[in-house]
Amino acid sequence: MNALLNDVGPIKAVIFDMDGLLLDTEGIYTEVTQLIADRYGRTFDWTIKQNIIGRGAADLARYVVEALDLPITAEEFLVIREPLMRERFPRALAMPGAQELVQHLKANNVPIAVGTSSSRQSFAQKTTLHGDWFALFDTIVTADDPEVGAAKPAPDIFLTAARRLGVAPEDCLVFEDSPFGVTAAKAAGMTAIAIPDPAMADAKYAHADAILRSLKGFQPAACGLPQLKWS
Template sequence: MTLIAALPFLPEAVIFDMDGLMIDSERVSIACWSQAAQELQLPFADDFWLGLVGLGDRDCEQLLLQHISADQVAALYARCHDLYEARTQQGLPLRPGIMELLQLLQAHGIPRAVATSTRQPRANRKLAAAGLLPYFDHVVTSDQVAHPKPAPDIYLLAAHKLGKDPARCLALEDSPAGTRAALAAGMTAIQVPDLVHPDEALRALGHRIVDSLHDAHALLLPLLSR
C-alpha cells in the first residue's frame, strides 16, 4: 500500500457501500446492462455502462434518456432486472478482505450500517445471500431518501439511524459518486476503487484512497488496538 495518512480518530461508526465495495457485483451489473441493450438492439458503447456505477436509479434513467426513449428505457430496465436477478440467485462473490474487516469491527463493538444505491428489498436479499446482513445494524437504501448519491442524504440518514454524528463516522466507498456523497455528509472517507478510478478532481478532495479492504483494515487496526 502506498503510504496513506493515519485516520484522525477512532470512528464511532463505520458505514459501508455495498456493490463494488463489499460484493463483487458491479461487473455482473455491467454485463447485464450490456446484454440487455444488445438484445434490444440499443446503441450503446461498452464503456457507457461504467458511467452508471454508483448512481441511483433516477440518475441512471436520466443518463439513458439522453440516448433512448422512455419506452426503451423501461424495456431495458425490465430485461436488465431479469438478467441480474438470475445472476444474483446464483450467488455473487465477496470483495477481498470484507469479512475480516466486518469481524474486526464487530469484535470491538463498532456500529455498522450499509448505505447503498440499491433499493429495498433487493439490497437485503443480496446482503443475506452473501452472508453479510447479520453484521449490520441498519441498511439504508436509495428509496429511503429524497436525493441519491452523490448527494449526502443517504449517509446522513445512516448516521442518524446509528445515532452518531456524521463527523465521527467513517465511510467506505468504491465509486466516485458514493465517495462524494460521504464527503458531502461530513464523514471521513476511505475509497477502495473497483471499476471506476478517481480522476484528478476527485483526488483533490483529499480523502484516503487505498488498493483494497485489507488496506482499510490496516488503517483501523492501530486505533482499535489502543
C-alpha cells in the same frame, strides 16, 4: 494508502457502500447492460460504465439510455433490466477483505452500517449467499428507505445511517468504490476512503481522504479503530 488520514480524529462508526465494495456485483451490472445494449446494436463499454458506477437506478437508466441512444425510455430500460438482474444477483460473491473487516469491527463493538444505492428488494437478492455476516450490521439503509430523500451523490443515505447509529457524521468513516459515493460521504461531513474499481483512475477520487486498491489495505489503527491483523 494515498491519504491525508493524519488529520482524521478517532472514528466511532463505519459505513460501507455495498456494490463493488462489499459484494462483487459490478460485473453483473456490466453483463446485463451489455445484453440490453446488444438488443439494439449498441456497445456498452468503459467510456460509459465509468460514469455510472455508484448512481441510483433512475439516474443510471437515464444516463445509459441517452449515452447509448437507446430507442426506449429510462423507465422501460429498468423494466427490461429487472428480471435479468434478479436472475444473477443471488450468485454475487464477497469482495476481498469485506467479511473479515466487518466481523472484526463487530467483534470490537464498532457501530457499522450499510449505505447503498440499491433498493431493499435488490439488497435481499444480492446478499443471498451472505446473510450471516450482513446480519452483523447495526442498520441497513437502502435508496428506497422512507427516511432517504435523494440517492447518492446526495448525502441522505449516509446521514440516515449515522443518525440510526447514534454517531455524529464527523465521527463516521465511509468506504466507497464510486466517485459519486465519495461525493455523498463528503457532503455528509464524513471521512471517505475510496476503494476504486481497478480500471478507475485515482484522479476521479481527488475528493476522497484516502485511496486504497483493496479493503485489505486498510489499517484500522490509523483511524483510531482496533488494530486488525489481516489473514
